Amino acid sequence: MVVNFKENTEQLLVERLLKGFDPSRLVEWARHMLAEGAYTDSLIKLVTMEKSNKEEIEKYFLRSIEELDLNIPADLESQLQEYANDIARQVLNGDITVDYAFLQMLKVAKVSNKDFRFLGFAEIEEDLDNLFYGKKVKREGLNLDTQKAYILQEFKLFSTMEMLDIPLAFRQQEYCMICGNLTTPVPKKKYSITRPFIYHVLSCEHCRSERLKSASQHFVKKKIIDSFVVKGTTN
Structure with a gap:
């Protein structure tokens, strides 16, 4: 079986930050790397650290990644x-x-x-x-x-x-069901005869409608993509 160690390493980089992660998995990773012919001083150290504390194991895990030059961002x-x-x-x-x-x-x-x-x-x-x-x-x-x-x-x-x-601000736009535009919602002041007498709601920046569909909707995501592509072709 061919193992993609870059992908496995990326996965461990993510999962080590989750609560309950077993640091011995990093030691096992080092053993697999050595078995596949990889070699660095930190890898040699890491395979002997099963009983070490999490912080020490992670330190040598990160050093090993750097020494192996796996082209993973820091x-x-x-x-x-x-x-x-x-x-x-x-x-x-x-x-x-x-x-x-x-x-x-x-x-x-x-x-x-x-x-x-x-x-x-x-x-x-x-x-x-x-x-x-x-x-x-x-x-x-x-x-x-x-x-x-x-x-x-x-x-x-x-x-x-x-x-x-696509920039994050562009991805976070919502869709106005009234004017049909993508919008970055803006607050609109509203009044009530009961407390709170004045409050704010989010509304369309173009027509001030409150009928907005969030960026979580798939059809809104598609509109965001289409709009970004159009802007890119016209610039």
């Missing part, structure tokens, strides 16, 4: 983005299952501290829990029967946005 944000893109590519190519890819993206979303790029996957999981208990969800087209197809479509949209390098 900063966490770039690591997460590269790993997420690899997962999306694999599931869209049919190399891994939707269930496995979804699980990995949930890990990325958790480690990323709610980075908007990956937040959609965590929100889908929450909606699926609600559906399981008979509650309504706001995502159009998502139900227990269509969940795998819906998740796969989420991967397609995510991959397209990443490939086009």
Whole structure:
């Protein structure tokens, strides 16, 4: 069996940050690397560290990655983005299952501290829990029967946005059901005869309507992609 150690390493870089991660997996990784012919001073040290504390094991794990020159970004944000893109590519190519890819993206979303790029996957999981208990969800087209197809479509949209390098602010736009424009919502003051007498709601920046569809909806994501492509061709 051919093992892609770069992908395995990226996965461990993400999962080591999750609560309950077993650091002995990093020691096992080092053993596999040595068995495949890789060699660095830090790898040699790492394979002997099964009883060491987590911090020491991680230190030599990160040193090993640097010494092996696996072309993995040093900063966490770039690591997460590269790993997420690899997962999306694999599931869209049919190399891994939707269930496995979804699980990995949930890990990325958790480690990323709610980075908007990956937040959609965590929100889908929450909606699926609600559906399981008979509650309504706001995502159009998502139900227990269509969940795998819906998740796969989420991967397609995510991959397209990443490939086009659409800025986060552009991805966070909502769609106004009244004027038909994409919009960055703005607050609108409203009044009530009961407390609170004055409050604010989000509205369209173009027509001030409150009838907005969020960027979590697939049809809104498609409009965001189309709009970005059009802007790119006209600039």
